[in-house]
Amino acid sequence: MAVATVIEEQKHNIEETALITGSEAIAVACKLADVDVITAYPIRPYDTVMQYVCKLVANGEMDCEYIVAEGEHSQFEIVKHASACGARVFCGSSGVGWMYAMEALTVTPALRIPMIAMVGNRALDDPGAFGVEHNDALAVRDLGWQLVWVDNVQEALDTALIAYRVAEDRRIFLPCAISCDGAFLTHSQAMVKIPSQEKVNEFLPPYDRGDLLLHPDNPITVAPQGNEDWVMEIRRQNYAAMERAYGVIKEAYADFERIFGRSYGNPFFEEYMTDDADIVLLGMGTLSISVKVAIRQMRKEGKRVGFVRMRWFRPFAAEELAKSLQRFAAIGVIDRDYSFGSPYLGGVLAGEVRHALYPGPGKKPPVVDFICGLGGREVTVPDVQKMAESVYKAADGKAQPLTQWIGLRE
Amino acid sequence: MGRLFAIEIIYRGIFQKTLATRISRAIVIAAHHEGKMGISFGRYGDSPERNGIPAKNFAIVATDEQTLEEGMAKYEPKEVDVTLCVDDTLCKGVESWAWYGLQPVNKLLKPGGTLIVTSREGPEAIIAMAHRKETPYQLSILKGTVSFSGLWVYKDDHTDVRLLGAIAKVLPDLFSLQSVQKAIIDEWKDELKATSAAKSYERTSSITVQPNQGNPEVPYKFDLPKWHEMGEGIAIPSIPAGHKMDDPTSHAQGGFQPDRNPTFKKFSTRTMRPVVNFDTCIKCTLCWLQCPDSCFDVTPEGLYDANMQACCGCGVCEAVCPVKECVTMVNETEFKDNSSQWEDWRKDKDGYKVWLQEKIKSHPERSHGFRYRGQYEEQIPEMLEIASEK
Numbered sequence: 001m002a003v004a005t006v007i008e009e010q011k012h013n014i015e016e017t018a019l020i021t022g023s024e025a026i027a028v029a030c031k032l033a034d035v036d037v038i039t040a041y042p043i044r045p046y047d048t049v050m051q052y053v054c055k056l057v058a059n060g061e062m063d064c065e066y067i068v069a070e071g072e073h074s075q076f077e078i079v080k081h082a083s084a085c086g087a088r089v090f091c092g093s094s095g096v097g098w099m100y101a102m103e104a105l106t107v108t109p110a111l112r113i114p115m116i117a118m119v120g121n122r123a124l125d126d127p128g129a130f131g132v133e134h135n136d137a138l139a140v141r142d143l144g145w146q147l148v149w150v151d152n153v154q155e156a157l158d159t160a161l162i163a164y165r166v167a168e169d170r171r172i173f174l175p176c177a178i179s180c181d182g183a184f185l186t187h188s189q190a191m192v193k194i195p196s197q198e199k200v201n202e203f204l205p206p207y208d209r210g211d212l213l214l215h216p217d218n219p220i221t222v223a224p225q226g227n228e229d230w231v232m233e234i235r236r237q238n239y240a241a242m243e244r245a246y247g248v249i250k251e252a253y254a255d256f257e258r259i260f261g262r263s264y265g266n267p268f269f270e271e272y273m274t275d276d277a278d279i280v281l282l283g284m285g286t287l288s289i290s291v292k293v294a295i296r297q298m299r300k301e302g303k304r305v306g307f308v309r310m311r312w313f314r315p316f317a318a319e320e321l322a323k324s325l326q327r328f329a330a331i332g333v334i335d336r337d338y339s340f341g342s343p344y345l346g347g348v349l350a351g352e353v354r355h356a357l358y359p360g361p362g363k364k365p366p367v368v369d370f371i372c373g374l375g376g377r378e379v380t381v382p383d384v385q386k387m388a389e390s391v392y393k394a395a396d397g398k399a400q401p402l403t404q405w406i407g408l409r410e
Numbered sequence: 411m412g413r414l415f416a417i418e419i420i421y422r423g424i425f426q427k428t429l430a431t432r433i434s435r436a437i438v439i440a441a442h443h444e445g446k447m448g449i450s451f452g453r454y455g456d457s458p459e460r461n462g463i464p465a466k467n468f469a470i471v472a473t474d475e476q477t478l479e480e481g482m483a484k485y486e487p488k489e490v491d492v493t494l495c496v497d498d499t500l501c502k503g504v505e506s507w508a509w510y511g512l513q514p515v516n517k518l519l520k521p522g523g524t525l526i527v528t529s530r531e532g533p534e535a536i537i538a539m540a541h542r543k544e545t546p547y548q549l550s551i552l553k554g555t556v557s558f559s560g561l562w563v564y565k566d567d568h569t570d571v572r573l574l575g576a577i578a579k580v581l582p583d584l585f586s587l588q589s590v591q592k593a594i595i596d597e598w599k600d601e602l603k604a605t606s607a608a609k610s611y612e613r614t615s616s617i618t619v620q621p622n623q624g625n626p627e628v629p630y631k632f633d634l635p636k637w638h639e640m641g642e643g644i645a646i647p648s649i650p651a652g653h654k655m656d657d658p659t660s661h662a663q664g665g666f667q668p669d670r671n672p673t674f675k676k677f678s679t680r681t682m683r684p685v686v687n688f689d690t691c692i693k694c695t696l697c698w699l700q701c702p703d704s705c706f707d708v709t710p711e712g713l714y715d716a717n718m719q720a721c722c723g724c725g726v727c728e729a730v731c732p733v734k735e736c737v738t739m740v741n742e743t744e745f746k747d748n749s750s751q752w753e754d755w756r757k758d759k760d761g762y763k764v765w766l767q768e769k770i771k772s773h774p775e776r777s778h779g780f781r782y783r784g785q786y787e788e789q790i791p792e793m794l795e796i797a798s799e800k
Binding site: 019131182188189191296378380408 | 435438442448482484638
């Protein structure tokens with residue numbers, strides 16, 4: 001197994017700044033986390049991570065087993081097995097590459113493998129667009145993967161460290177995928193603070209597979225075949241782990257703030273100008289930038305609009321979100337995804353938000369869904385203003401189409 | 411509200427990718443030295459880059475975080491303070507994967523913004539290539555050969571730092587020469603490069619280009635269809651096979667001209683183009699056979715006419731032609747239009763001969779990478795001489 005000799009030499013307690021992309025930030029997190037095994041298979045925009053990891057290894061800054069697999073399926077299988085043997089692992093893909101690994105993606109949470117994967121969000125084929133859509137990562141939303149979306153380079157780096165801490169917690173042992181919007185985050189360079197190795201070591205304990213370690217000294221069989229007399233109990237265990245993830249994530253963010261002095265507030269979702277808001281928009285990923293700029297402009301015109309940016313999609317902080325959303329007269333959900341034929345033909349995120357609101361005791365504000373930004377299309381400031389107008393009308397009791405396509409040529 | 415700066419770098423895909431990335435990175439780092447924040451990125455729609463295809467990189471810088479967000483809320487800037495064009499043939503326009511039609515090189519420039527071009531040409535030649543713009547803009551020429559490299563090499567000929575020095579001169583509000591030099595030391599730890607930036611700063615000057623100056627042609631464009639106007643199933647009609655050619659003088663019909671993509675004309679993907687001596691052509695078919703872009707039209711008399719709607723300027727035709735100077739590659743800067751050479755020849759054979767002799771004097775100087783060890787060293791003296799030109 002890889003030994004962290006090189007990193008030991010570089011131990012210091014100074015925070016450096018660097019101009020790097022979101023993908024490079026994830027690679028830097030892998031270095032800081034001293035990941036043991038990394039597998040790679042190129043697909044844009046994820047490939048920018050593997051390229052940077054490769055560079056770090058070649059430059060002697062990082063020591064890990066770096067394996068280029070012959071396809072995404074084996075790419076994810078290799079790290080799954082390495083993780084079972086006690087290695088800290090990293091993997092990732094995009095779009096149809098992620099889908100090609102689907103069989104490996106289903107067995108990974110089933111075996112309680114704390115794999116960290118970066119999904120460079122990309123539209124599914126065809127027509128082979130490189131731009132962002134969230135359907136790739138969302139394809140595993142029911143399987144036991146923890147899913148988190150980030151919207152800037154610093155958050156990408158920090159969240160990767162937090163993801164290791166959460167996933168490798170013995171109470172969880174579930175994989176986690178960090179979604180980074182293709183192009184907007186993966187290919188855009190911004191200045192970030194790189195935490196010191198000492199602080200990372202304080203935050204992130206070594207991976208301990210414990211009694212589940214696949215090793216001759218610990219004779220176990222992993223994944224024997226089981227049928228109806230076993231499956232429900234196995235599923236119930238994963239259900240419990242995901243249930244616990246909610247609390248472990250909170251713990252990890254609190255510790256992160258204590259050690260690194262950088263706070264993300266509520267780990268599960270960010271609220272922007274919601275304190276006095278009449279209505280809110282809600283979305284995930286980098287579209288947050290256009291939304292925030294649009295909100296600042298609308299507020300100059302006296303429109304009190306707020307924004308909720310979901311970070312963690314799995315586990316989904318339903319109760320907490322419902323409680324927050326009930327403060328507003330109406331909600332507009334921005335879906336950078338689709339779910340054809342779903343209830344009210346809406347996107348995935350809108351369905352989840354409506355679901356979160358339904359069982360609660362409080363009021364149920366109208367939820368309008370906007371499908372936009374597909375295939376990497378720009379979500380413009382005027383697009384956001386158009387959405388807010390419709391949400392305001394819904395708040396006034398004027399019926400609005402429940403699902404609207406924004407920024408479409410029609 | 412603070413101030414927002416945007417700089418674009420127009421470059422040739424693959425050959426200048428590293429150059430463009432280095433420049434946009436260094437811009438952000440230099441601005442960082444003055445307490446400004448910024449991001450650096452490439453136009454994602456330009457990917458996947460192909461050899462020679464026009465592409466763009468951007469640096470967005472702001473004096474505060476909220477202003478930076480305003481700049482980041484757009485997929486790419488709608489207007490820029492400075493456009494760097496690192497290959498002068500791109501002044502004819504930018505037709506990339508990310509743009510539908512031909513984008514004038516100065517399209518995004520703010521009124522009074524500066525177009526900086528690396529070129530051996532004088533301002534007249536550059537202005538003649540660039541499309542007319544409604545508002546005046548500044549033109550600055552950085553004397554030098556075009557810095558081209560292949561995918562795996564980087565030609566460290568100081569084009570990057572010379573451009574950074576020029577930016578400090580034309581846009582002093584963005585950053586000073588001192589900050590540029592600090593960024594150069596940060597990034598490349600090279601005092602000589604910092605000196606190059608200072609020399610370029612001293613030499614940089616600009617002239618004003620007025621709205622009545624430039625290429626009067628309206629760049630071609632087309633509108634994208636609405637969703638319900640498009641065919642279903644991601645199926646598109648193929649381009650029709652083609653038709654016979656008409657002789658402009660005898661009106662005889664014959665030969666074969668393939669129909670071509672009506673929406674992707676490749677006018678700006680070339681740095682050089684073939685000119686054909688129809689008098690010496692032996693009709694061996696090799697150029698027609700070997701052209702990877704099927705750019706040769708077969709004329710009624712069985713000659714081969716390179717069609718500029720399809721030619722990418724790769725030079726294979728010149729390489730395979732067995733007749734001396736029958737097919738010759740010529741710098742793209744030497745041409746004002748994309749008309750048929752064969753038609754010109756048919757209309758006036760003597761005039762064409764004179765034209766041809768004139769053109770083939772201008773051999774292409776662009777080299778995509780290095781063909782043998784020591785080639786770069788051989789080029790240095792000439793490059794130095796050009797870089798010192800006023």
